[in-house]
Each structure stands twice: as structure tokens, then as C-alpha cells.
Amino acid sequence: MALIVQKYGGSSVADAESIKRVAKRIVDTRRAGHDVVVAVSAMGDTTDELLELASEVAPIPAPRELDMLLSSGERISMALLAMAIHSMGFEARSFTGSQAGMITDAHHGAARIVDVTPIRLREALDEGAIVIVAGFQGFNRDTRDITTLGRGGSDTTAVALAAALDADVCEIYSDVDGIFTADPRVVPKARKLEVISSEEMLELAANGAKVLYIRAVEYARRHGVLIHARSTFSSTEGTLVVDEARREELSTLFPQLQGDHMEEPVVAGVATDLSQAKITILGVPDIPGKAAEIFKIVAKSGANVDMIVQNISAATTGRTDISFTLPKSDAALALRALAAEQDDVGFESLVHDDQIGKLSVVGAGMRSNSGVSATLFDALSAAGINIEMISTSEIRISVVLRGDDLAEAARAVHTAFGLDGEVDATVYAGTGR
Amino acid sequence: MALIVQKYGGSSVADAESIKRVAKRIVDTRRAGHDVVVAVSAMGDTTDELLELASEVAPIPAPRELDMLLSSGERISMALLAMAIHSMGFEARSFTGSQAGMITDAHHGAARIVDVTPIRLREALDEGAIVIVAGFQGFNRDTRDITTLGRGGSDTTAVALAAALDADVCEIYSDVDGIFTADPRVVPKARKLEVISSEEMLELAANGAKVLYIRAVEYARRHGVLIHARSTFSSTEGTLVVDEARREELSTLFPQLQGDHMEEPVVAGVATDLSQAKITILGVPDIPGKAAEIFKIVAKSGANVDMIVQNISAATTGRTDISFTLPKSDAALALRALAAEQDDVGFESLVHDDQIGKLSVVGAGMRSNSGVSATLFDALSAAGINIEMISTSEIRISVVLRGDDLAEAARAVHTAFGLDGEVDATVYAGTGR
Numbered sequence: 102m103a104l105i106v107q108k109y110g111g112s113s114v115a116d117a118e119s120i121k122r123v124a125k126r127i128v129d130t131r132r133a134g135h136d137v138v139v140a141v142s143a144m145g146d147t148t149d150e151l152l153e154l155a156s157e158v159a160p161i162p163a164p165r166e167l168d169m170l171l172s173s174g175e176r177i178s179m180a181l182l183a184m185a186i187h188s189m190g191f192e193a194r195s196f197t198g199s200q201a202g203m204i205t206d207a208h209h210g211a212a213r214i215v216d217v218t219p220i221r222l223r224e225a226l227d228e229g230a231i232v233i234v235a236g237f238q239g240f241n242r243d244t245r246d247i248t249t250l251g252r253g254g255s256d257t258t259a260v261a262l263a264a265a266l267d268a269d270v271c272e273i274y275s276d277v278d279g280i281f282t283a284d285p286r287v288v289p290k291a292r293k294l295e296v297i298s299s300e301e302m303l304e305l306a307a308n309g310a311k312v313l314y315i316r317a318v319e320y321a322r323r324h325g326v327l328i329h330a331r332s333t334f335s336s337t338e339g340t341l342v343v344d345e346a347r348r349e350e351l352s353t354l355f356p357q358l359q360g361d362h363m364e365e366p367v368v369a370g371v372a373t374d375l376s377q378a379k380i381t382i383l384g385v386p387d388i389p390g391k392a393a394e395i396f397k398i399v400a401k402s403g404a405n406v407d408m409i410v411q412n413i414s415a416a417t418t419g420r421t422d423i424s425f426t427l428p429k430s431d432a433a434l435a436l437r438a439l440a441a442e443q444d445d446v447g448f449e450s451l452v453h454d455d456q457i458g459k460l461s462v463v464g465a466g467m468r469s470n471s472g473v474s475a476t477l478f479d480a481l482s483a484a485g486i487n488i489e490m491i492s493t494s495e496i497r498i499s500v501v502l503r504g505d506d507l508a509e510a511a512r513a514v515h516t517a518f519g520l521d522g523e524v525d526a527t528v529y530a531g532t533g534r
Numbered sequence: 535m536a537l538i539v540q541k542y543g544g545s546s547v548a549d550a551e552s553i554k555r556v557a558k559r560i561v562d563t564r565r566a567g568h569d570v571v572v573a574v575s576a577m578g579d580t581t582d583e584l585l586e587l588a589s590e591v592a593p594i595p596a597p598r599e600l601d602m603l604l605s606s607g608e609r610i611s612m613a614l615l616a617m618a619i620h621s622m623g624f625e626a627r628s629f630t631g632s633q634a635g636m637i638t639d640a641h642h643g644a645a646r647i648v649d650v651t652p653i654r655l656r657e658a659l660d661e662g663a664i665v666i667v668a669g670f671q672g673f674n675r676d677t678r679d680i681t682t683l684g685r686g687g688s689d690t691t692a693v694a695l696a697a698a699l700d701a702d703v704c705e706i707y708s709d710v711d712g713i714f715t716a717d718p719r720v721v722p723k724a725r726k727l728e729v730i731s732s733e734e735m736l737e738l739a740a741n742g743a744k745v746l747y748i749r750a751v752e753y754a755r756r757h758g759v760l761i762h763a764r765s766t767f768s769s770t771e772g773t774l775v776v777d778e779a780r781r782e783e784l785s786t787l788f789p790q791l792q793g794d795h796m797e798e799p800v801v802a803g804v805a806t807d808l809s810q811a812k813i814t815i816l817g818v819p820d821i822p823g824k825a826a827e828i829f830k831i832v833a834k835s836g837a838n839v840d841m842i843v844q845n846i847s848a849a850t851t852g853r854t855d856i857s858f859t860l861p862k863s864d865a866a867l868a869l870r871a872l873a874a875e876q877d878d879v880g881f882e883s884l885v886h887d888d889q890i891g892k893l894s895v896v897g898a899g900m901r902s903n904s905g906v907s908a909t910l911f912d913a914l915s916a917a918g919i920n921i922e923m924i925s926t927s928e929i930r931i932s933v934v935l936r937g938d939d940l941a942e943a944a945r946a947v948h949t950a951f952g953l954d955g956e957v958d959a960t961v962y963a964g965t966g967r
Contacts, residue, residue, distance in 0.1 A: 117590035124591075151610065157550035158557070158614050159621035166620065169628050170613035173606040177584065180603035181591050187599065188592035195602055200678070221678070245633070245654070 103269035103354070104136040104226075108236065108259030110275055113333040114178045115145035123274075123333065124185035127231060131191055136226050138266060140236040140259035141182055143174025164209035168238075168249045172198065175235035175255075183233045192230040196221060198238035198247070202265075203258065205239035205248045212239055212248035214257065214320075217265035226266075234262060253314025260317045264324035269354060271321065272329045272339075273313060279330050279339030280305070280312055282520040283371040287508045290515065292522035294340045294369065295357045299328075301369045301463050302342045304497045308461035309374030318342065327351055345465070367466035367473060368518040373511050374459040375504055377407060378432040379490070381424040382439065384449025392423060394446055395439070402438035404431035408459075408492040408499065420449070424490060426501060429455050457489065458507030461499040462514060474498050480517035486510050536702035536787070537569040537659075541669065541692030543708055546766040547611045548578035556707075556766065557618035560664060564624055569659050571699060573669040573692035574615055576607025597642035601671075601682045605631065608668035608688075616666045625663040629654060631671035631680070635698075636691065638672035638681045645672055645681035647690065647753075650698035659699075667695060686747025693750045697757035702787060704754065705762045705772075706746060712763050712772030713738070713745055715953040716804040720941045723948065725955035727773045727802065728790045732761075734802045734896050735775045737930045741894035742807030751775065760784055778898070800899035800906060801951040806944050807892040808937055810840060811865040812923070814857040815872065817882025827879055828856060828872070835871035837864035841892075841925040841932065853882070857923060859934060862888050890922070891940030894932040895947060907931050913950035919943045 107127065114120050123141075130137050142148075151170050155162040162170075179195040186193035202218035222232050236255025239248050250257055256273055263271035280302065283291040297305075299322040306315040312330055321328050325347055331339025341355060352358035385391050392411065399406055409425045427435060432453060439451055467473050477498055481488060486509065490501035502510055515521060540560065547553050556574075563570050575581075584603050588595040595603075612628040619626035635651035655665050669688025672681050683690055689706055696704035713735065716724040730738075732755040739748040745763055754761050758780055764772025774788060785791035818824050825844065832839055842858045860868060865886060872884055900906050910931055914921060919942065923934035935943055948954060 117587060120591050154550060154610075154614060155617060158553050159617040161621065162617040163620040163626075166613045166616040166626075166628055170610060170617070173609040173613070176606040176609065177587075177603060180599045180606075181587060183599040184588060184592040184595040184603070187596040188594065193596075193599075195599055 102134045102136065104138070104266060105130055106138045106140065106259050106263040106266070106268045106271045108140045108255055108271070108273045109142065109333060110255065111142040111145050111147070112276055113274055114141060114182065117181075120144075120178070120181050121185050124182060124189060126333070127182075127186060128189050128191050131231055138222060138226070138232040138234065138262055138268065139182065140234050140255055140262060141175060141178050142236050142255040143171075144178045144181075147174040147177065165246055168209045168247050171249050172235065172238040172247050175237055179233045179235050183231075186231055186233075192228070193233055194225045194230045195233040195235070196225075197235050198258070199240035201234045201262070203234075203239035203261065204242055205250065207241040207244050207246070207248065209246075209248055211251035212241070214239060214250070214261050217261050219262065219265050222262070222266065234258065253316050256314045256317035257320055260321045260324070260326050260328065263326045264320070268326070270327045270329050272331060273317070274331060274333040275312060276332065276334060277312055278332045278335065278337055280310070280342070281370070282522075283511055283515050284310070284373055287373050287511050288371065288515045290512070290521040292520065295338070296341045296343060297369055298465050299342050299344045300496060301465055302328075304461070304463040304494065305370050305372045308372040308463070308497065308499060309376070309459065310370070310372045313342070327355070366464065366519060367470045368462050368464035368520065369466075370463055371511050371515050371518070371520065372461045372463060373507050374461070375507060376428055377426045377457060377459055377501075378429045378453065378455040379424055379426050379457045379501065380432065380435060380439075381422055381452040381454070382448045382450075383422050383452060384418075384420045385423055386447050387419050387421045391446065395423060395448075396425075398438050398442050398446070399425070399427075399435045402431075402434040404428075404435035404438075408490055408501065410490045410492070426457065426459065426490070456504045458502050458504040458510075459499055460502060460507060460510050460514065461497055462518065463497045465496050467496050467498075476517055477514060480513045481510055484509060484513040486513075535567045535569065537571070537699060538563055539571045539573065539692050539696040539699065539701045539704045541573045541688055541704070541706045542575065542766060543688060544575040544578050544580070544611075545709055546707055547574060547615065550614075553577075553611070553614050554618050557615060557622060559766070560615075560619060561622050561624050564664055571655060571659070571665040571667065571695055571701065572615070573667050573688055573695060574608060574611050575669050575688040576604075577611045577614075580607040580610065598679055601642045601680050604682050605668065605671040605680045608670055612666045612668050616664075619664055619666075625661070626666055627658045627663045628666040628668070629658075630668050631691070632673035634667045634695070636667075636672035636694065637675055638683065640674040640677050640679070640681065642679075642681055644684035645674070647672060647683070647694050650694050652695065652698050655695070655699065667691065686749050689747045689750035690753055693754045693757070693759050693761065696759045697753070701759070703760045703762050705764060706750070707764060707766040708745060709765065709767060710745055711765045711768060711770055713743070713775070714803070715955075716944055716948050717743070717806055720806050720944050721804065721948045723945070723954040725953065728771070729774045729776060730802055731898050732775050732777045733929060734898055735761075737894070737896040737927065738803050738805045741805040741896070741930065741932060742809070742892065743803070743805045746775070760788075799897065799952060800903045801895045801897035801953065802899075803896055804944050804948050804951070804953065805894045805896060806940050807894075808940060809862055810859045810890060810892055811862045811886065811888040812857055812859050812890045812934065813865065813868060813872075814855055814885040814887070815881045815883075816855050816885060817851075817853045818856055819880050820852050820854045824879065825856060828881075829858075831871050831875050831879070832858070832860075832868045835864075835867040837861075837868040837871075841923055841934065843923045843925070859890065859892065859923070889937045891935050891937040891943075892932055893935060893940060893943050893947065894930050895951065896930045898929050900929050900931075909950055910947060913946045914943055917942055917946040919946070
């Protein structure tokens with residue numbers, strides 16, 4: 102008998118029928134002899150509808166009240182889910198974030214979990230009940246106010262509960278079958294991975310893969326939580342996201358973790374991202390401290406910078422160009438802030454480009470294998486695709502390309518690294534989160 | 535500067551526009567220098583929609599989970615209302631039932647308030663904030679679970695808050711202008727009352743008047759809370775519902791309470807009620823203990839009996855007939871229970887009649903004035919209306935008539951007691967709760 106935490110997103114509980122389907126799935130897990138704790142998101146578009154209502158009554162809603170408002174969404178879904186389970190003859194109890202002991206800081210709208218004290222959940226489990234917890238929400242001990250965790254909050258709730266309760270696995274359900282070697286909508290020959298290391302998953306999530314939120318993966322890694330990413334709509338095994346250090350230990354429970362994984366491909370997957378824009382600052386005086394000055398301005402504007410590239414200075418002018426990428430939605434902030442400081446910084450002009458795409462190859466095997474960048478550049482070159490920027494980490498290489506080239510590039514690179522499967526992934530995977 | 539508790543029902547906060555209108559009203563009260571605590575219901579039909587969802591996922595929803603579900607409705611409206619006030623430049627904070635210290639027993643769906651510990655509300659008031667509290671809900675200390683108060687719960691929340699905070703007045707807003715001498719839809723010449731005693735209000739509410747819930751009036755009376763029933767849609771003064779014992783003391787704050795009220799009419803108002811049915815049990819053996827036997831059966835069925843009339847036994851048969859009224863919705867329960875025990879009780883047959891109407895005249899002056907029943911019976915007789923049952927209390931006389939005659943009877947009685955106003959009430963009163 103194991104303790105299993107399951108997380109169901111908004112699309113899995115969008116209406117009464119879906120809720121009953123999820124309830125049945127939970128009951129099946131209980132019938133198999135396991136203790137079950139469920140973190141659930143608000144139904145379908147509830148959160149967006151509540152945000153819309155808020156914007157109708159107040160141009161800038163008070164953050165404390167916005168959290169109070171939004172937290173009602175999970176309250177509805179969790180109570181309905183508990184009722185549905187109850188009416189199948191199983192004891193189920195729902196708990197709000199604060200009842201579940203999800204303690205956060207006081208940062209409304211993007212609160213961080215500081216402690217989890219699941220006393221009432223343990224009591225309920227000891228009494229044989231299935232536990233349903235509102236995802237996405239917590240409460241702050243000092244202000245005694247309700248908080249919400251922000252984007253991907255319910256995934257984080259599930260992982261935090263799994264860590265606090267020392268669960269055997271945290272199953273994160275969505276409408277896709279697991280983690281793929283690439284987005285099946287972009288690369289039809291993408292394969293589902295049985296296992297991926299948490300550090301690889303982090304890089305994929307940070308570079309455009311959307312099945313898991315990076316924050317939840319980080320939390321899982323820090324607390325040694327095994328994630329199982331799988332589909333609400335099928336009983337197929339999904340993908341295990343495992344910390345390499347715990348792989349051996351966990352393999353008694355999960356046979357797919359056994360075996361010599363040193364034989365695995367160097368590259369685990371290819372991530373694609375069309376959500377970024379590029380800003381180029383032309384004619385920056387090539388003197389020490391200019392880059393620091395620029396990125397201090399950008400940081401103060403609230404924009405999140407991803408890649409940065411500085412060209413070699415032309416000796417004749419004493420000036421250089423600096424390019425960086427950032428989320429499209431942050432571009433206006435950064436441009437406005439930079440333009441306001443143009444005279445102080447002394448650059449010549451700003452160029453904004455939102456037609457870029459980013460492709461990343463990720464693999465823990467890169468550490469011990471050379472030639473990965475050569476293979477990547479060869480594949481792109483053979484496909485006639487131009488590279489605009491390059492950045493690397495220990496287990497990742499990312500390139501910026503024209504957005505229009507991104508899909509073709511991803512397919513070429515996927516093939517070049519031997520990742521292609523035999524069947525089109527689109528046949529059995531969903532088409533979005 | 536006074537402390538004012540205000541209660542707004544679902545129709546007052548049905549959409550974003552209504553919420554902004556209510557917010558403005560609250561802000562105006564604050565601007566006038568008062569501390570304000572608001573109890574608010576769920577928006578429009580939210581509660582019914584949530585009940586519908588519940589019935590879709592579970593035929594008989596678990597009571598604990600149903601309360602968890604329903605309590606989200608007020609959470610939405612209170613957060614939106616607080617935001618709306620906030621965006622008008624005033625500090626506002628919303629609190630759930632449990633945050634507000636609304637402590638109840640564990641009777642899910644119809645919990646009774648056992649204590650109110652509004653510590654956080656006092657803190658917020660001391661800091662100059664407008665306080666918004668979720669109506670209709672509380673929590674139980676032992677189970678630590680959310681409860682709901684049942685029908686009329688938000689009125690009761692408001693009155694309980696007013697009592698616990700020692701508020702100067704509890705304003706209950708609805709879509710009518712106050713308490714009328716009769717339902718203006720039935721009696722167009724009904725007048726709005728400036729003042730009514732709480733004991734009269736209790737009798738009116740118990741006999742069909744719908745502006746205030748009887749439970750809230752009872753709570754107010756027990757705790758000496760002054761209620762002001764008024765309209766969300768106008769700034770006209772409504773009706774003060776006052777405990778006679780406190781009238782003198784309160785008259786410094788509310789001039790309309792001054793003066794010699796011994797001159798007031800004997801009858802305060804006429805209540806009409808079409809929601810009851812009559813069951814007659816024919817041929818009951820006229821021996822001691824039979825009535826007790828019958829009403830034990832009815833009570834056990836869960837039906838709430840209102841009036842009971844036993845005819846004089848016909849000496850020749852040794853049998854008598856017993857009639858009683860009860861809510862139409864309880865009639866099936868009672869009939870089934872009685873039919874099952876027919877042989878044991880030994881009655882001859884059951885007659886069910888759901889075409890009745892009940893008319894009541896209520897007035898504290900009845901205590902010191904004779905002739906009220908004579909005036910009532912004369913008026914009905916002059917209008918050619920037959921009386922089927924009569925019951926009286928210290929300050930009320932009720933008669934059961936044919937339902938089709940009820941409106942005509944109410945107009946005739948209203949005129950006979952000198953209650954008619956000069957203008958049609960329908961012109962300035964709303965047409966329902």
C-alpha cells in the first residue's frame with residue numbers, strides 16, 4: 102500500500118461529467134489499496150471568469166481581495182469532487198489551502214510556500230478518508246489572510262503535499278500522455294519518455310515544454326519527490342520525473358526505473374518556444390560597466406531576461422551591440438525603460454523583434470559527450486536554417502532562429518539526435534496542456 | 535459616529551454594476567462618519583447554480599461538502615465588493631464566516647450560531663477599514679468544518695454581527711422600501727410603516743410577510759438589536775423594527791421613535807400567506823390522547839404544523855374531525871405518515887386541500903383593545919367571504935379562507951382597520967423580496 106498524491110487540472114474537472122470521471126479514477130486508486138490525496142484546480146475557465154468579474158468592479162483589484170476571490174474557484178471544484186466520491190460509497194473530505202496547512206509568505210498573487218503542516222490531512226487519512234485539497238492556495242500565518250500561489254500553483258500544491266506527507270509518488274494529470282521528446286504538435290515523430298531526470302525536466306520546462314510547471318519540478322527536485330506526469334483520459338503509464346540520486350532506491354516500486362541508464366541517448370528532448378522576443382541595443386559604448394548598467398535598467402522595469410549575447414566590438418567605432426531575449430509580454434516594459442535612459446547609457450538605437458523562435462536540446466548525457474553542438478549546428482545548416490543567437494548550460498544548448506523556421510528546425514534536430522519514434526505521437530497524445 | 539451593520543442580499547449584488555452601486559452606498563455611509571460592517575449574500579442565483587452542480591455530481595450530496603461548496607458563493611461576492619470599495623479609495627477587508635468568528639453548531643445546512651467572536655473585525659474597524667463579511671456561513675469549533683446557516687442565513691449573520699459588535703443599527707437592504715401594512719402586490723393601498731415592534735414583526739414574518747426572515751427578527755429581539763429594513767434602490771428611510779423596551783433609549787438616535795405610540799392603530803398590519811395546505815382527518819375516535827397520537831405521527835414525519843382546529847364531537851357518533859395547516863411542501867410527508875398509521879389511530883379518512891389562504895391581522899394594541907375579532911369577522915362577512923379556521927395569539931388573529939378569496943379579504947380587512955394609505959404603495963415599493 103502506497104500513499105499517492107494526484108493533481109487534476111482545470112480541464113480535467115471542467116464540468117459535472119469530468120468531475121465524475123476523475124472521481125472514478127480516484128476511487129479506482131483507493132480500491133487498489135492506496136491512500137490518496139488529491140490536489141485539484143478550479144473548474145475549466147472559472148479562474149479567468151473570476152478575473153473578468155474582478156476587472157469589471159475594480160480597474161486594479163486589491164491583491165488581498167483578488168486572492169480571496171480566486172481561491173473560491175478550487176473550493177467549488179474540491180467540494181464537488183468530494184461529493185462525487187462520497188456518492189460512490191467512499192469517504193472523502195475536502196480541505197482549503199489553510200485547512201490543509203499550506204503556509205505561505207504574504208505575497209498575494211504569487212505566494213511562496215514556506216511550510217506545510219498537513220495535520221488535518223493525516224487525521225483524515227488515518228480515518229480511511231480520501232483527501233481532496235484545494236490547489237493553488239495557501240494562507241499566511243502573520244496576516245491570517247488567504248493567498249494564491251500564482252501560475253502553476255496547483256502543480257506546486259500537489260508536489261508540496263507529496264513532500265510533506267512523504268508520498269510515494271505525485272501523479273500530475275493533464276490532457277497529454279506524459280513528457281515527450283518534443284512537442285508532438287511540432288514534431289509528429291516525438292516519442293513519449295518513460296523516465297526523465299528532474300534536471301533535464303527543469304531545462305525542458307524552462308525552455309518551452311509546457312506539460313509541467315518549472316516551479317513544481319524545482320520543488321520536487323529539492324524535496325526528492327517522484328513525479329508521474331500522465332493523462333486523465335487514458336490509463337497508459339506516463340513519464341516518471343526522477344532525481345537521479347533516488348533512482349536506485351525508487352526502482353523497487355517502479356520497475357521502469359531499473360536497468361543501466363548510462364546507455365540512454367545523450368539528448369533527452371528538444372524544446373521549442375515561440376513566446377519570446379528579442380531586443381537589440383545598437384551602438385553601446387564599449388567601456389566597462391555598460392552591460393551592468395543596461396541590465397539593471399531592464400531588471401528594474403520588471404522584465405525577465407533570458408539569453409544575452411554581446412557582439413565583438415568593432416575596433417574602429419569603440420561601440421558594440423547587445424541583444425537579449427525576454428517574454429514577449431515583457432518587451433514593452435523593457436523598451437520603455439531603456440528608451441527613457443538612452444542619453445545616460447549613450448547607446449544609438451533599439452531594435453525590437455518578436456518574430457523569433459527558440460530551440461533547445463537538453464540531455465544530462467551532454468556532460469560526458471562531446472559533439473552535441475556540432476550535431477545540432479550541422480542539422481540546422483543542412484536544413485538551411487540560420488542561427489541568430491546561441492547560449493548553453495551544462496546540459497542544454499539553445500539557439501534563437503526565425504520563428505517561421507522553428508518547426509522545421511525542431512524536426513531536423515529531433516531526427517539528427519536519433520529521437521524519432523516509429524509512430525506519430527499526435528495519434529496518442531493530446532494537443533495541449 | 536455610529537457603528538452600522540448593513541446586509542445586502544443576492545439581488546443587490548447580482549452583477550458587477552449592482553456591486554458597484556452597493557459599494558457606493560457603503561462608501562457614502564463611511565463618508566458620513568460611521569463605522570461600517572457589511573454582511574453580503576452570494577451573487578444573484580449563485581447558490582441555486584451551485585446546488586444544481588452538486589445534484590449533477592451526487593444524488594444526495596454529502597452535507598459537509600455541500601456547505602463547503604455553497605460557502606464559496608459569498609466568498610466571491612464579498613471579495614468583489616471589497617475590491618469595488620477599495621477602488622473608490624476606501625480601505626475594505628473581506629472575511630469569511632470563520633475569519634469573522636461566526637461559530638455555529640455542527641448541523642450542516644442549517645447550523646445555529648452558538649457564539650460570535652469578531653476579533654479580526656474589531657481590529658479591522660480600529661484600523662479604519664470597512665469590514666465585509668460573508669453572510670450565511672460559519673464554522674464549527676469541534677469539527678473545524680465550514681457550516682451554512684440555511685434559509686435567511688445572511689439576515690441572521692447581519693443581526694448576529696450587530697449584536698456581537700454592539701452596533702447602533704442593523705440595516706437590512708432588499709428590493710422593497712420597508713415593512714408595509716400589507717403586501718403591496720395584494721393590497722395596493724398598503725402603507726409603509728415607519729416603526730414596528732419586534733413582536734409584531736415576528737408575528738407578521740411567521741404569517742407570510744417576506745421582507746425579513748423570522749429567524750433574524752428573533753435573534754434581534756433576543757439581543758436587543760435595532761433593525762432598519764430598507765431598499766437598496768432608494769435612499770428613503772425604511773422601517774425600524776424595535777424592541778418596545780428599548781424604544782425610549784434609541785429615540786435620541788432615531789427621532790422617528792419619539793412620541794406617544796399609545797395613539798398608534800390597534801392593528802399594525804395584515805399578513806397573507808398562500809403557501810399552506812390543510813389536512814383534515816375525518817372520524818377520529820373522540821377519546822383522550824387521540825390528538826396527541828396524531829400530532830406525534832405528524833411531527834415524526836418532519837412536517838411543521840401551523841394551525842390546528844378540532845370540531846366539537848357529534849355526540850351520536852363519538853367521533854370528531856381534526857384539521858391542521860402546514861407548508862404545502864410538507865403535506866406529502868404528513869399524509870404518507872398518517873395513512874400508514876390509519877388502523878392504529880382508527881380515523882376514517884384523510885382530506886387534503888391545497889387551495890387555502892391564510893390571513894392574519896397583527897397588532898400589539900390587541901392586548902388592550904377588544905373588538906378586533908369582531909371588526910375582522912364583520913369585514914369578511916360584508917365581503918361575502920367564508921371563514922374555515924380561526925386561531926389567535928396574544929397579538930394576532932388568523933383565519934383560513936379559500937385561496938381565491940385571499941386578496942379581496944386582505945383589501946377589505948385593511949380598509950376596515952383604517953390602514954389604507956392615500957397613495958398606491960405599488961408605485962413606490964418593489965414587488966418582491
